[in-house]
Amino acid sequence: MRLSIRIKQIVGVTAIVGLAVVALSALYTNRLANVVLRESLSRGEMLANTILHRAGGIVTGDVDPYLALREDQGLRSILESSIYGDNISFAAIVDTSGTVIVHNNRAQVGRTLAERADLEAVIDDTPLDKLRVIFAGDGQTLEVRETLKRGSEDFGSIRIGVSTLLMRSQLRDLLNDALFTGAAALAVAVFVAGVLSQLLLRPIHVLRSGLTRLGQGEFGVTLEALASAPAPAIGDPDRVLQVTSNLVENALRLTPRGGVVRITAAPATLAVEDTGPGLRREDLPRAFERFYLYSRYSSDRPVGTGLGLSIVKELTQGMGGSVAVETTTDKGTRFTVRLPGAVSQDFTDGSSAPNRELTHTADNTSQK
Numbered sequence: 001m002r003l004s005i006r007i008k009q010i011v012g013v014t015a016i017v018g019l020a021v022v023a024l025s026a027l028y029t030n031r032l033a034n035v036v037l038r039e040s041l042s043r044g045e046m047l048a049n050t051i052l053h054r055a056g057g058i059v060t061g062d063v064d065p066y067l068a069l070r071e072d073q074g075l076r077s078i079l080e081s082s083i084y085g086d087n088i089s090f091a092a093i094v095d096t097s098g099t100v101i102v103h104n105n106r107a108q109v110g111r112t113l114a115e116r117a118d119l120e121a122v123i124d125d126t127p128l129d130k131l132r133v134i135f136a137g138d139g140q141t142l143e144v145r146e147t148l149k150r151g152s153e154d155f156g157s158i159r160i161g162v163s164t165l166l167m168r169s170q171l172r173d174l175l176n177d178a179l180f181t182g183a184a185a186l187a188v189a190v191f192v193a194g195v196l197s198q199l200l201l202r203p204i205h206v207l208r209s210g211l212t213r214l215g216q217g218e219f220g221v222t223l224e225a226l227a228s229a230p231a232p233a234i235g236d237p238d239r240v241l242q243v244t245s246n247l248v249e250n251a252l253r254l255t256p257r258g259g260v261v262r263i264t265a266a267p268a269t270l271a272v273e274d275t276g277p278g279l280r281r282e283d284l285p286r287a288f289e290r291f292y293l294y295s296r297y298s299s300d301r302p303v304g305t306g307l308g309l310s311i312v313k314e315l316t317q318g319m320g321g322s323v324a325v326e327t328t329t330d331k332g333t334r335f336t337v338r339l340p341g342a343v344s345q346d347f348t349d350g351s352s353a354p355n356r357e358l359t360h361t362a363d364n365t366s367q368k
């Protein structure tokens with residue numbers, strides 16, 4: 001399958017923007033993962049320190065430290081409220097052999113608490129490993145630990161569980177906005193690429209449609225230019241030339257062999273008419289809308305980029321004039337440009353004879 005230059009250009013720009021979006025999203029995801037991990041570590045450490053502060057005072061007393069820890073109401077409320085903190089899944093104090101002394105879930109007391117990976121160590125991992133820890137499988141629990149001492153001896157440790165599943169959902173919420181922005185950037189890129197290619201490829205289309213007609217041997221359109229008297233008008237010469245060339249280019253492109261394209265100049269008026277295929281009447285009111293006729297006829301007529309007539313209208317109106325179109329379906333089309341008028345002798349050499357020199361009737365008129 002051969003792709004048109006326009007499609008290739010759109011695909012190219014989309015691919016470049018797409019790659020940039022993917023690279024930036026990867027960078028952004030990595031940054032966010034770091035933020036979520038560090039935030040979880042800080043929360044875990046803060047909770048561990050609060051428990052350490054409370055438990056440290058309890059275990060140094062004369063009473064049985066195990067019993068005192070279990071019966072302290074303050075400690076219990078800290079443990080029970082701990083799981084309401086972001087990403088925290090448990091909080092416990094264990095003895096040196098790993099047996100639970102107190103836990104936010106009372107059912108765990110007396111059991112051995114299996115050791116989990118240290119959250120602080122994960123923070124030093126490579127970006128890919130960090131993402132793997134957060135997004136792998138069904139998730140896992142990481143730990144933040146603090147040693148609990150009784151006097152100068154190790155009594156046990158405070159262990160805070162941090163769930164990667166909870167981190168994952170926190171990260172997903174944060175990433176949704178970024179994904180939306182990325183998708184919007186891609187959509188804008190596709191749109192801009194489409195519009196740019198339409199504008200940039202215009203000259204290529206014009207050349208190509210002309211060459212196609214030449215290749216098909218389509219000669220023999222007569223180009224006439226008539227002015228029976230001086231035809232002054234007020235307007236910018238470059239714009240008038242652009243308007244005329246757009247209309248003439250369309251007419252020459254669409255008029256079949258043996259037809260005539262006629263440019264007629266009268267005071268403040270310029271008309272370009274042809275014996276081409278004409279336009280459907282219902283299309284006339286929207287004839288100067290960008291891409292309108294182009295999309296209506298592109299399947300059965302050689303087209304350019306669909307901008308010419310809208311440019312004609314803009315330029316004409318910019319000079320204070322107007323443009324109109326009439327047609328007889330299958331017989332031809334006539335575009336009439338009206339510009340502000342001017343006094344004839346100010347704008348001509350005073351000659352009033354018809355300017356026949358402008359007319360060319362030849363087999364190879366300026367076909368495009």
Ligand SMILES: Nc1ncnc2c1ncn2[C@@H]1O[C@H](COP(=O)(O)OP(=O)(O)OP(=O)(O)O)[C@@H](O)[C@H]1O
Binds near residue numbers: 205294301309
């Ligand atoms: N004189 C005409 N006779 C018949 N159809 C015409 C005539 N002028 C324009 N059209 C139709 O209107 C469409 C739009 O014309 P327009 O000049 O806006 O764009 P284009 O010629 O396709 O491309 P561009 O001028 O941007 O290179 C044309 O593609 C053609 O189908």
Ligand SMILES: [Mg+2]
Binds near residue numbers: 246249250307308
């Ligand atoms: Mg055109």
